[in-house]
Amino acid sequence: MSTLKVYNSLTRQKETFEPLVNGHVGMYVCGPTVSGESHMGHARPFITFDIVYRYLMHLGYKVRYVRNITDAGHFEEEGREAEDKISKKATIEKLEPMELVQKYTNLYHWAMSQFNNLPPSIEPTATGHIVEQIGMIETIIADGYAYEVNGSVYFDVEKYNTDFAPKGQPYGMLSGRVLEDMLETTRDLDNQEEKRNKADFALWKNAPPEHIMRWKSPWGEGFPGWHIECSAMSTKYLGDQFDIHGGGMDLQFPHHECEIAQSTVCNHKTPARYWLHNNMITVNGKKMGKSYGNQISLTQMFTGNHPILEQAYAPMTIRFFILQTHYRSTLDFGNEALKAAEKGLKRLWEAYELSQKIELTAVQSADAALDATVRKLLATFDEYMNDDFNTAKVLASMFELVPVINGIKDKHIAADALSAETWQLLQKQLKLFVEDIFGLKSELAGGDGKLDGVVQLLITIRLDAKTKKDYVTSDKIRNELATLGIQLKDERDGGTSYSVN
Incomplete structure (x- = not known):
């Protein structure tokens, strides 16, 4: 078997994957900010890294997969500097902040289960680790790389760069940005006058x-x-240095860049050895965003309740749609593309189920060329996955096997064309990759997406009612x-979850 190679955003090249500890992998992926419902753009990284997680375990690694929940607001470096998404949304929805956090965390977990994503090993929350964050900030201040102004603490990017650039660890090493250019182009934000330089970023903010x-800290409440x-x-949870840090490409700067700088100061080494980033989802060629009116929530996807959508799309259709494109390529959403994915999944799933039912008993193949072709296609599954998790190429190989399976069923291909050994290998590889590694499941594959969408919408409404302690509505929906x-x-x-009797 070929060895696993991954594209490392830090070095901008494919590298052979070698974990720090033999047989073990530590992986951190940035999770959601639970101030609202997840949308199509969020689906891609969580499905992408679910595949990475599954494949690493298939290779025999014991994986500690850490994916956080951001429930302490969302400090906006590129917007209004002190905006807290969670506080703002809680006020709008007339909920306590942690009540809002619980509502959208539940909804996020529900969406992940619909996609059949495995839960991470550890799912820490930002609010549960305030003590650790304050401790890191104190270390950074003590080492001279941060300063306090009016109860807020800022990371001194220029001092960091002066000291670490000569060591080959400049600020901008991940994103490829140059500090001098950033100082010229960084736009003015609230409280900009507090900073020594425009590029400095907040470690702690004074709470108005x-x-x-808000929490108590050595610098006041913030x-x-x-x-x-x-x-x-x-x-x-993963130590001073770990194997993989993942997330969307939009997080490379400033989020991951800042992580590298502050963790390097505290732990004296770059936090992760391999940085994996999935590309973005566009909608009909345009960037997804609220301002474009094309941001589609996951419940809207499942119900079809959005002006852009022509129908409801089942979670497995969306999962399959995402797997059809390599994770580092842009993925353009459109109704025609999703309808094609729906048909493709149905065709693949029917052939897969058929393959598990047919039993061939011929000891030797009557068609040596076909037998060799099938074996070669099956061998490409691992080959392509070891080439930076190329799910698109694996699916292409699977679809080349579909006519063989259907041909044997329809007797266009002789039952003894393949040997029993080759057929058993086909059954084993398809089950392993379709279900265990790609995480596709039968309940929604080619099923009634509209019925599922309606039920899922009612489940969401019921969850909202329970969050508001409206148990009359909640019980009525169930009954x-x-x-x-x-x-x-x-x-x-x-x-x-639900079942139909």
Whole structure:
């Protein structure tokens, strides 16, 4: 078997993957900010790194997969500097901040279960690690790379760069940006006058009187900066240095760049050896965003309830759609592309299920050339996955096997054309990759997406009602669905599944 190679954003090249500890992998992936519902853009990184997680385990590694929950607001370096998304949304929805956080965390977990994503090994929250964040900030100040102004603490980017650039660790090493250019182009933000340089970023912010979420610190009451949260949590659970840091390409700068700088100061080494970034999703060739009116939430995807959507799309259709493109390539969303993915998944799944039912008994192949072709295609599954997790090429190989499977069923290909050994290998490889590694499942593959979408919408409404302690509405939805033969089951992780009798 070929060895695993991954594209390292830090070195900008493919490298042979070699973990720090033999047989073990530490992987940190930036999780959601739970101030609202996840959308299509969020689906891609979480499905991408679920595949990475599954494949690493398939290779025999014991993986500690850490994916955080950002529930302490979301400090906006590129927007209004002191805006807290969670406090702002809590005020709008008339909920306590942590009530809002719980609502959207539950909804996020539910969406992940719909996509059949495995839960991470550890899912730390930013609010649960304030002590660790304050400790890191104190270390950075003590080492001379941060300064306090009016109860806020800023990282001194220029001093860091002066000391670490000669060591080959400049600020901008991940994104390829040059500090001098950043100082010229950084736009003016709130409290800019507090900083020594425009490029400096906040480690801790002084909380104004109206700010709801606040914690005591050596510098007064305030809240953490966005970047320090991930550094603190990755260090606590994966150590001073770990194997893989993942996330969307939009996080390379400033988030991951800042993580590298502050973690390097605290731990005296670059935090992760391999940085993996998935590319973005566009909608009909345009960037996805609220201002474009093309940001589609996951419940809207599942129900079809959005002006852009022509129909509802089942979670497995979306998962399959994402796997059809290499994770580092741009993925353009459109109704025609998703409809094609729906048809493609149905065709593949039907052939896969058929392959598991047919039993061939011929000891030797009657068609040596076909037998060799099938074996060669099966061998490409691992070959392509070892080439930077190329799911698109694996799917292409699978579709080359579909006519063979259908041909044997329809008797266009003789039952003894393949040897029993080759057929058993085909059954084994397809089950392994379709279900275990690609995470596709039968419940929604080629199923009634509209029915599922309606039920999922009702589950979401019921969850919202329970969050607001409106148990009359919650119970009514459960009971009415039960009379229609649809049983709801509340899971331990806060999500809800259903079965049809």
